[in-house]
Amino acid sequence: MNSLASVSQKEIASQLITYPIVETFHSLQGEGTWTGVNAFFIRLAGCDVHCPWCDQKESWTSKKYPQQSIKILAEVSKMANPFMVVITGGEPLMYDLFPLTKALKKLGLRVHLETSGSHSFTGQFDWVTFSPKPFKLPHESIYSQVNELKIVIANQEDLHWAEEEAKKVPREAIKYLQPEWNTPESQSLIFDYILKHPQWRMSLQTHKFLGVR
Template sequence: MKEQIAQIEAGKALPLVEEFYTIQGEGFHTGKAAYFIRIGGCDIGCRWCDSKITWSAAMHGAKSIEDIVHKVLATPAKSVVVTGGEPTLYNLNPLTSLLKKHQVKTFLETSGAYDISGDWDWICLSPKTNKHPKLSSLSKANELKVIIYNFEEDIAWAELQARKVTNDCKLYLQPEWSRFKKNIDDIVNYVKTNPQWELSLQSHKFAGVP
């Protein structure tokens, strides 16, 4: 156990929940093939989280980054999405370095609540009110994706975060899946009135793919 903890702390292994090759369903890269690496451990605790299985890192065994990358390379994947959970709880420098060594692009999905390690081609930051994002994370975001559950509250939160990212950061509003019908019309109308924002849909759920 101590050895596993040491490996994780060094970034040489990660508490892996699942890994799979699929089509990206959300945000800027929607529709593109990518290999997903879902890492366990999250202390954000969103009530509508669709990946609560990731919250406890202890539930998931540590897997070496060499084994992870070996499986990536067994597919035609040209990019890897590292998600969670909250992946920035870990040292991701070794993983991204190894992926880059094999010319695989690296994409990160994070709440921005912690310092970001690793070498990333694209950072999607989805900030949560439960644990506010760090300014250093907001400044690195290529994409700001705000989940809309309670429309008025979450739109105000989205606009607050949009003022903190860089001018070239892409801005997305995404209806939370269980409240899609309740919120979609309001979100569409908001985007039409505020065209600096774009609509993100969880297209993989509509298509029935992972």
């Protein structure tokens, strides 16, 4: 077999790699720096962090979801013609994301990641949103990759956690505190905190206010 044939066989094999998928959908990014931007979301199934207030609990187990190939995921992403593709979860870093991100980037797509960083970092991304959780500590490999730090705040203790995590990310990373949706008092907690700590910004889940995904 010549080397050209072996490269193309490898290419075909990688297109057949599959991931468990909860859903894919086209919407606007609801949170953080890219709020309001046209985005195609790929939500991977599986998460072992188990935040008590998680709004995606149905994604924790991967078993009940269908496997979809990279070929299909790349095709539907391209067809949506989004400004960016957001790989989210669940916890996407439970899987090797190099093959998927390589295929998306080969189609000229901009690729973002939303992760708790609880597994070692894989993939090629244009933007990494890191939302660490105290329920399963992040893997060290995430910290140098972070463009945006987003900490969900439910109580005062979470603000301490936010400051500890902020020390580990690059200086230029944008730092957000986001109210836990079902804890209304977290909004004023964050509001008052940012008035005294200007290095932080508030992130709101605008998709929930709009009643869209």
